[in-house]
Amino acid sequence: MLKFRDYIRVESKAEYEKAIASIEGPVLLLAGGSDLLVQARQDDRYEDHTVVDIFGIEELRTIEDTEGHLVIGACVTHEAIAQSLLVNRYAPILAEAALSVGSVQIRNHSSIGGNLANASPAADTLAPLAVLNAEVVILKDGIESVVPLAEIFEGPYKTNLGDRDLIVSVRVPKLSADVRHDYTKVGRRKALSISRMTIATLLQTDENGVVTRFDMTMGATFPCPMTFPDISAMLVGKRPTKEDISEVARALSAKIPEIAGIRASTRYKQPVCRRLSVRILQELIGDEQHA
Amino acid sequence: MRKINLTFTLNGKPYDIEANPGARMIDVIRDDLGLTGTKEGCSVGECGACTVILNGDAVASCMVLAGSMQGADILTIEAMSELKLGNLLQESFVEEDAVQCGFCTPGFIMSAYALLKKNPDATRQEIREGVAGNLCRCTGYIQIVNAIENAAHHMREE
Incomplete structure (x- = not known):
């Protein structure tokens, strides 16, 4: 049995606003529960919290x-x-x-x-x-x-x-249909893994193969979600060569110690990021261009 | 903590009960309703032994608070023998030797039921993905996937 002070289920935003106004003590919003129920098992941390279940709104x-x-x-x-x-x-x-x-x-x-x-x-x-x-x-x-x-x-x-x-x-x-994307997830096993690293990439080129949009970042790597205008600028306006791709991969993996500091995982994450980035960009840009 | 009132339909039967708001769905099903076919394995949503069907969707009942049962239509393993697809799945699990120790079996059957209800023509790959949230430490999965494939086949034939 999990320990909470109380549980209230609300069915609308109006009900939600009414509920939080009348609750004394800390509120815990429940929007499904797959994180909250795991955390609540660990100790009595939510004993004085009132759960407000918003999942049904x-x-x-x-x-x-x-x-x-x-x-x-x-x-x-x-x-x-x-x-x-x-x-x-x-x-x-x-x-x-x-x-x-x-x-x-x-x-x-x-x-x-x-x-x-x-x-x-x-x-x-x-x-x-x-x-x-x-x-x-x-x-x-x-x-x-x-x-x-x-x-x-x-x-x-x-x-x-x-x-x-x-x-x-x-x-x-909304993305236009010509924006290509790649989402790569690295986990300890194939299914149901907590990410060790994710890489999200969006790439758009014009009819001449010149990059008009490029955004690439990692997840499970930095304390907060990050975007990198300096990395985007490395490809925008160019018809990327193999060297350009390597440069981006190097610059992106250099962000890991720069932002997250040197951690036990850095020696693993940096080369993984570098090699996956090359693979992802080659795939998205297409082989004909940097042959 | 004050109790909460819950009204819901479970296995086709209406219920109106008082529950502890700190209870999880699996606590209500096993302890309050005495339906012990649903198993608790890992308690953190990884093993799938506690899988039940909530409003048509497979969920891990250890990761759902009792409050979510309010107004819901719920199916547990106990209903399967009375439903055509459920019955086919049970028979097929026996025929294909997809049961060894049996602890994971209710969860697998509920995941398979939810999957085939939504996608009766599920491919072998889709079946594998549909039961990716269920762990079995005995059979090695091949017999389980065979059993689900066979049940789907029989269901389409009938």
């Missing part, structure tokens, strides 16, 4: 197609994202990442909002959301605001959201 379970964005409700499950035609059409890298989360049993009862709020550096959706330039809609003190994804993170398992702040949705700019 229908308003938070829709994927909307607006002019420029997909607006993915915070409680949309990883399985729903993986199977969504809209996400597969306009942000396929996110659909792939969502499909790589846990097993179908976990994907069916875990959500993108929960994944963000838990702020595990190894969360599979973070690197794709970073290269997609996603934004997060936050409901705080009755006011909704839109903030860039990276701004809510302070460090591993740490966001700047208060216990009563609600992630309402994730806004993902």
Whole structure:
């Protein structure tokens, strides 16, 4: 039996706002539970917390197609994202990442909002959301605001959201069909692994093979999701050669000790990042160009 | 902690119960309802032994709080012998020697049931992916995948 102070299930945003106003003591938002239930088993850390179960709020379970964005409700499950035609059409890298989360049993009862709020550096959706330039809609003190994804993170398992702040949705700019993507996940085993490293890449070229957009970052590597304009600038405007690709791979792997410091895993992660980056970029750019 | 009231349908039967809000779905199913066919293995969502079907979706009942049962339609292994596909799966697991110690079997059958309900034409690869969240330490999986494939085949024939 898990120890909480109380449990309240809310069915709408209005009910949610009413509930948090009347609760005394710390609030724990439940948006599926695949992280929370594991953490709650470890000790009595949530003994004085009131669980507010938001997973059933229908308003938070829709994927909307607006002019420029997909607006993915915070409680949309990883399985729903993986199977969504809209996400597969306009942000396929996110659909792939969502499909790589846990097993179908976990994907069916875990959500993108929960994944963000838990702020595990190894969360599979973070690197794709970073290269997609996603934004997060936050409901705080009755006011909704839109903030860039990276701004809510302070460090591993740490966001700047208060216990009563609600992630309402994730806004993902829609990609045009000619943006190529790659999502690579390195784990200790094939299925159900916690990522050791993920690499998310978006690449767009014009009819002459000149790169018009390039975004590449790693997950499970840095304390928070990161994007690298300096890395993007290395290919944009160019018809990349083999040397350009090697340079990008070197620069990207150099970010690991630069940002995360020298850790026990650095000796492993750097060469893995370098070699995978070369492989990913060769694949995305196509062999004919840098032959 | 005050109790919460839960009304739901489980294996076609309506329930109206009081539950501890700190209980997980598996606690309610096994301890409160006495349905012990659902097994608890790892308790952290990795082994799939506790798999049940919640509103048509396979979930790990150790990773779901009791509150999520409110208003839900739930299936556990106990219903399988009364459902055509469930029955075919059970028979097929026996025929194909897909059961050894048996602890993982209820979870595998629930995952297979959820998968084949959604995708009756699942390929062998899709079956493997559909049960990727279930661990078996006895059979080596081949017999299990064979059994699910056979049950799907029989289901399509009927």
